[in-house]
Amino acid sequence: MAIVNDAPAILILGARSLATARRIQAALIGAEVYGLASRVEGADIPFNEFGETLRALYETGRPIIALCAAGIIIRSLSPLLQNKRAEPPVLAVAEDGSAVVPLLGGLSGVNVLAREIGEVLGTAPAITTTGEIRFGTCLINPPEGYVLRNPADGKTFIADLLAGAKMRVEGEAPWFADAKLPIDDGGTLTARITHQDVAPAAGELLFHPRNIVIGIGRGFPDLTDQIRRALGQMQLSIHSLALLMAREDDFADPYIAATAAELGLPLRFATARSAEDLALAAVPSPILSVTIEQLAIAVAETPEDITVAGRKRGRLAVVGLGPGEAAMMVPAVRREIDQAQDILGYETYVKMAGPLRPEQVIHASDNREELARARHAFELAASGRSVVIVSSGDPGIFAMAAAVMEALDDSDKPEWYGVELIVLPGVSAAMAAAARIGAPLGHDFCVISLSDNLKPWATILDRLRHAAEGDFAMAFYNPISKARPWQLGEALDLMRQYRAPETLVVLGRDVGRPREQVSHTTLGELNADMVDSRTVVIVGSSLTRAIAKPDGSAWIYTPRWYGTKPS
Ligand code: SAH
Numbered sequence: 001m002a003i004v005n006d007a008p009a010i011l012i013l014g015a016r017s018l019a020t021a022r023r024i025q026a027a028l029i030g031a032e033v034y035g036l037a038s039r040v041e042g043a044d045i046p047f048n049e050f051g052e053t054l055r056a057l058y059e060t061g062r063p064i065i066a067l068c069a070a071g072i073i074i075r076s077l078s079p080l081l082q083n084k085r086a087e088p089p090v091l092a093v094a095e096d097g098s099a100v101v102p103l104l105g106g107l108s109g110v111n112v113l114a115r116e117i118g119e120v121l122g123t124a125p126a127i128t129t130t131g132e133i134r135f136g137t138c139l140i141n142p143p144e145g146y147v148l149r150n151p152a153d154g155k156t157f158i159a160d161l162l163a164g165a166k167m168r169v170e171g172e173a174p175w176f177a178d179a180k181l182p183i184d185d186g187g188t189l190t191a192r193i194t195h196q197d198v199a200p201a202a203g204e205l206l207f208h209p210r211n212i213v214i215g216i217g218r219g220f221p222d223l224t225d226q227i228r229r230a231l232g233q234m235q236l237s238i239h240s241l242a243l244l245m246a247r248e249d250d251f252a253d254p255y256i257a258a259t260a261a262e263l264g265l266p267l268r269f270a271t272a273r274s275a276e277d278l279a280l281a282a283v284p285s286p287i288l289s290v291t292i293e294q295l296a297i298a299v300a301e302t303p304e305d306i307t308v309a310g311r312k313r314g315r316l317a318v319v320g321l322g323p324g325e326a327a328m329m330v331p332a333v334r335r336e337i338d339q340a341q342d343i344l345g346y347e348t349y350v351k352m353a354g355p356l357r358p359e360q361v362i363h364a365s366d367n368r369e370e371l372a373r374a375r376h377a378f379e380l381a382a383s384g385r386s387v388v389i390v391s392s393g394d395p396g397i398f399a400m401a402a403a404v405m406e407a408l409d410d411s412d413k414p415e416w417y418g419v420e421l422i423v424l425p426g427v428s429a430a431m432a433a434a435a436r437i438g439a440p441l442g443h444d445f446c447v448i449s450l451s452d453n454l455k456p457w458a459t460i461l462d463r464l465r466h467a468a469e470g471d472f473a474m475a476f477y478n479p480i481s482k483a484r485p486w487q488l489g490e491a492l493d494l495m496r497q498y499r500a501p502e503t504l505v506v507l508g509r510d511v512g513r514p515r516e517q518v519s520h521t522t523l524g525e526l527n528a529d530m531v532d533s534r535t536v537v538i539v540g541s542s543l544t545r546a547i548a549k550p551d552g553s554a555w556i557y558t559p560r561w562y563g564t565k566p567s
Contacts, residue, residue: 320426
């Protein structure tokens with residue numbers, strides 16, 4: 001399932017803007033400060049190229065607050081300004097916080113955001129939307145809990161009002177009370193607020209309150225269709241759906257989860273047994289309630305009368321951070337960490353996962369407590385929280401993903417099986433090191449951990465022997481540590497029985513981290529002192545070769561061919 005990141009991105013180009021950016025950030029949930037790397041120290045996320053960063057954020061739909069001249073923003077975004085519907089809010093804010101200018105995103109709430117920021121900075125935002133100034137509300141942008149069915153008609157409707165037309169209100173629109181709309185029972189235009197499935201008439205804006213909850217007795221393949229049919233039978237609009245309620249026993253039901261995702265609805269689980277009890281848990285005093293087969297429909301008087309009962313399905317993501325640097329973390333991992341409530345992992349890696357938000361709970365622990373950490377993560381996720389376990393590199397390579405699977409396999413707790421479990425990959429140490437120096441793993445290779453913590457040393461030697469006999473290139477993880485000082489030496493002695501002393505060896509230490517060192521040597525020259533626990537050792541095959549570079553260093557690669565070079 002894709003995760004949408006709609007937390008605002010605040011972009012700054014100079015250190016002097018940081019204070020203003022932080023004030024805005026403090027008021028906006030999840031907001032992150034992006035700073036131009038060459039000029040700003042201490043931003044949450046550094047960037048190198050303003051235009052590129054701005055366009056990337058815009059395309060993913062992130063609200064954008066840029067502390068710079070409006071002109072720079074407009075020029076940077078101009079190639080993308082075709083489609084008005086898909087526009088996220090974009091605002092320019094003066095470096096010292098003295099001006100707030102909403103630029104784009106009239107339909108996605110830019111003026112609301114501008115007012116929030118204006119409030120923080122103590123300045124009136126430069127709202128330029130005529131209808132909104134005159135009427136004190138943006139008609140095409142109703143408050144949470146309501147949807148406008150026909151936004152495309154909004155422009156003409158507002159233009160007619162501005163030209164002097166009056167409007168009737170059919171139904172309850174509580175937010176109109178604070179506005180200055182020309183409301184008149186004899187008006188020629190109509191604002192209709194209803195949960196009935198009707199089509200918008202000419203001269204009408206049709207709003208649906210989200211006041212319907214559906215209780216689901218059990219999941220089945222065509223659940224979405226059944227919901228549509230049941231609503232159709234009752235002439236209720238699908239746009240008025242606010243919430244799906246299901247039984248806790250159905251935590252792991254794929255049809256229910258898929259239906260909620262398809263309809264874009266929140267999904268909660270409660271202990272109630274029948275569909276009707278489930279719906280009533282969220283709508284204690286319905287104005288209408290019916291049960292159709294496995295579904296119960298309850299309509300609340302207003303969206304505010306819906307109680308968010310029950311709990312969410314928890315989520316546990318086991319993610320790989322990559323070797324260290326932010327640019328080598330896959331975007332899906334960044335998004336997963338950003339939306340997580342709890343972050344578990346070895347302390348060093350949790351630090352690598354930053355920037356984190358103050359409200360995110362960090363459970364850092366010692367590297368060796370892997371199973372305990374996995375169980376802890378399941379307990380948190382089973383309680384409905386969104387949990388991330390971080391590993392360095394790839395989580396499936398000598399890391400947490402297997403530990404999490406082991407914990408699940410050993411468990412008989414149904415609530416653990418109900419957790420939405422996902423694994424997101426990362427760039428593993430051997431891949432990162434290999435890329436720095438060329439392509440030493442360019443043909444068949446083996447990845448072998450030299451740690452005998454969880455497997456007998458004899459097994460390791462046996463595997464090394466087979467890999468050597470097969471002439472595989474090899475990447476050694478966990479090559480050495482204080483607790484395992486002699487194993488690497490023995491492994492290299494074994495290698496030397498099979499491979500020539502000239503065999504090329506790559507040493508990648510702290511790849512992607514500030515003290516990175518990637519070098520190469522030969523099997524004959526290599527000794528254990530050149531390696532530490534933060535090193536990945538790549539032993540080439542008999543065909544691994546070097547190409548001298550003008551600066552004295554070399555590219556190392558293993559060709560794609562085997563035996564003799566094809567002509
Ligand atoms: N899941 C990790 C591996 C964990 S095992 C991954 O996929 O990369 C730990 C071993 O990985 C270390 O002993 C070292 O051999 C290697 N390693 C991890 N990160 C590294 C890095 N940034 N540079 C070099 N080696 C690294």
